[in-house]
Amino acid sequence: MQKLIIGIAASLFSTIALAGDDTRVVLDDPLKTGIFSYHQKLILGDPARIRFDDRVVVKAPASAEDSLNVPVLVDATAIPNVKRIVMFVDYGPIPKILTFYPEKADAKLSFRFKIDQATPVRAAVETRDGAWHVGHTIIDAAGGGCTAPALAYASDDWEEELGKVHASIWPDRGRVRMVVDHPMDTGLAGDIPVFIIENLQLDDSSGTKLARIELHEPVNEDPAFTLYFAKGKLKDQIRIHGRDNNGNEIDAIARAPVTQ
Amino acid sequence: MRNISRRTAVAGLASTTAAMAFQPAAFAAAKKIYDLVPIKVADGIWMIEGATEYFTQDNGGAIVNCTLIETSAGLVVIDTGPSLRYGVALRNAIAQLSTLGVAAVINTHHHPDHFFGNQVFNQIPIYALEETRKLAETEGDAFSDNMYRLLGDWMRGTEVTPPNKAIASSSLSIGEREFLIYPLEGHTSSDLAILDKKTGTLIAGDLAFLDRAPTTPHANIAKWKESLQQLKAVDAAGIVPGHGIFDRAGNSLNQTTAYLEWLDQSLRTSVTEGLDMVEALESSIPEEFLAMGAMPQEFQRSVAHLYPDLEREILPLTNR
Numbered sequence: 001m002q003k004l005i006i007g008i009a010a011s012l013f014s015t016i017a018l019a020g021d022d023t024r025v026v027l028d029d030p031l032k033t034g035i036f037s038y039h040q041k042l043i044l045g046d047p048a049r050i051r052f053d054d055r056v057v058v059k060a061p062a063s064a065e066d067s068l069n070v071p072v073l074v075d076a077t078a079i080p081n082v083k084r085i086v087m088f089v090d091y092g093p094i095p096k097i098l099t100f101y102p103e104k105a106d107a108k109l110s111f112r113f114k115i116d117q118a119t120p121v122r123a124a125v126e127t128r129d130g131a132w133h134v135g136h137t138i139i140d141a142a143g144g145g146c147t148a149p150a151l152a153y154a155s156d157d158w159e160e161e162l163g164k165v166h167a168s169i170w171p172d173r174g175r176v177r178m179v180v181d182h183p184m185d186t187g188l189a190g191d192i193p194v195f196i197i198e199n200l201q202l203d204d205s206s207g208t209k210l211a212r213i214e215l216h217e218p219v220n221e222d223p224a225f226t227l228y229f230a231k232g233k234l235k236d237q238i239r240i241h242g243r244d245n246n247g248n249e250i251d252a253i254a255r256a257p258v259t260q
Numbered sequence: 261m262r263n264i265s266r267r268t269a270v271a272g273l274a275s276t277t278a279a280m281a282f283q284p285a286a287f288a289a290a291k292k293i294y295d296l297v298p299i300k301v302a303d304g305i306w307m308i309e310g311a312t313e314y315f316t317q318d319n320g321g322a323i324v325n326c327t328l329i330e331t332s333a334g335l336v337v338i339d340t341g342p343s344l345r346y347g348v349a350l351r352n353a354i355a356q357l358s359t360l361g362v363a364a365v366i367n368t369h370h371h372p373d374h375f376f377g378n379q380v381f382n383q384i385p386i387y388a389l390e391e392t393r394k395l396a397e398t399e400g401d402a403f404s405d406n407m408y409r410l411l412g413d414w415m416r417g418t419e420v421t422p423p424n425k426a427i428a429s430s431s432l433s434i435g436e437r438e439f440l441i442y443p444l445e446g447h448t449s450s451d452l453a454i455l456d457k458k459t460g461t462l463i464a465g466d467l468a469f470l471d472r473a474p475t476t477p478h479a480n481i482a483k484w485k486e487s488l489q490q491l492k493a494v495d496a497a498g499i500v501p502g503h504g505i506f507d508r509a510g511n512s513l514n515q516t517t518a519y520l521e522w523l524d525q526s527l528r529t530s531v532t533e534g535l536d537m538v539e540a541l542e543s544s545i546p547e548e549f550l551a552m553g554a555m556p557q558e559f560q561r562s563v564a565h566l567y568p569d570l571e572r573e574i575l576p577l578t579n580r
């Protein structure tokens with residue numbers, strides 16, 4: 001069954017040809033979707049050094065059970081000096097999901113996103129010397145995740161929930177988990193305009209930046225992230241802050257659970 | 261229009277598949293015919309046993325138990341399977357059992373594997389709880405899209421046919437036979453269990469699973485466990501679970517309760533340790549549950565269904 005799905009996906013992908021052969025580096029995409037080179041130019045800015053790299057591990061379920069909440073874990077810790085990780089899909093109305101700047105965190109992130117159809121999910125990792133390393137996985141999906149209205153509007157009090165941060169840190173295990181209440185409207189559902197968190201940042205208690213995430217429309221409603229740190233890097237609390245495209249501020253202090 | 265395009269999509273999928281290099285042998289060999297054999301489980305009661313698997317191209321979605329009960333007015337059919345083709349096969353199997361035909365259909369809940377065979381019975385009463393009828397109407401099309409995606413040609417011609425009669429009373433008489441009605445919830449927000457008074461046989465729907473992992477796309481675990489307590493108190497002579505073999509000893513109620521307790525606890529532990537869903541998917545599963553049909557897929561599906569709400573419940577609010 002697994003092979004069958006991937007087989008169908010690959011044969012569909014190969015029928016879509018988009019002009020992208022004129023990239024500075026011509027790559028042989030192992031998934032042969034025919035569209036990767038297009039994203040190589042438009043999303044990654046047609047870098048001079050880029051290659052597919054098995055050290056970029058992207059983990060996700062082979063099939064999306066809930067197209068509005070597809071979990072992904074990207075792990076590029078095998079690559080030294082990571083500057084940023086750009087996550088995007090080959091197929092979807094808005095391909096770019098997020099950009100993660102690890103700063104003082106590990107080059108590893110868990111998040112959830114809205115999937116629109118069966119597609120590869122790519123992680124493009126840029127190192128400080130400007131080279132790019134790309135990894136991926138394929139996710140099968142029933143689809144519709146990006147064009148469905150946010151579920152938040154089913155409840156009357158969604159505005160009160162906006163920007164609430166559910167979070168904890170585990171300093172001894174080097175881990176931050178956070179869920180931020182926000183509709184994350186893609187602008188693709190009916191007349192509802194784009195309404196998304198654009199930026200989330202983690203600081204330590206002295207105000208030093210620990211990590212930053214730029215979010216785009218496909219990030220799930222109520223964005224959920226795990227960030228990973230070396231042991232000893234996290235103290236007893238961190239500040240989580242950011243803003244959405246309507247200027248609403250997010251500001252929270254996450255602490256270690258009392259029971260730890 | 262919608263159904264025409266689906267049929268075209270199915271045909272397109274089939275031809276794409278045929279041209280592929282990776283074609284698994286089982287897929288090519290599949291006859292796409294449901295072989296439904298009624299098994300007698302009590303006086304005047306037969307069960308058609310589903311495979312304890314997830315939907316596959318091999319099983320055509322015949323993973324559900326349907327129950328046939330003889331009355332003086334004709335047979336009562338409880339749950340109708342995943343597709344039009346299954347409904348037709350069900351009707352043919354019924355014709356071997358009784359010359360009186362089908363008096364009524366009952367749907368235990370709104371999941372597609374339990375009611376998509378209704379189309380064959382649309383001229384007679386199709387009973388369900390009112391909430392189930394509403395859910396079948398509002399969610400039926402989305403289920404249908406997914407079933408066509410998963411089962412392809414097996415679904416050909418299937419059109420969503422929701423129940424057409426609401427059960428509002430605590431008992432139902434069909435012919436000389438009387439049924440006690442238990443309107444419960446937990447597997448979905450509207451789950452019907454039915455007790456045949458004559459034999460003490462309980463048709464539990466998907467509140468009870470046996471040696472097949474319970475499914476949770478619309479589950480409320482706490483309410484489900486309460487419903488299982490109520491069903492235990494019924495002390496039935498035999499139980500037809502929604503999925504799994506006929507149960508003469510109440511094992512299905514105990515096993516489903518134990519699984520739900522473990523599932524809830526396992527996911528809560530993962531949230532409390534700050535695990536992401538992808539990490540929670542890799543949790544170790546006890547041997548007794550790993551041995552159930554459709555594992556570990558159902559555990560993985562349950563992570564997707566239940567994890568986001570548990571996180572919001574457990575992780576503390578931290579705003580300044």
Ligand SMILES: [Zn+2]
Nearest residue numbers: 369371447466
């Ligand atoms: Zn069900």
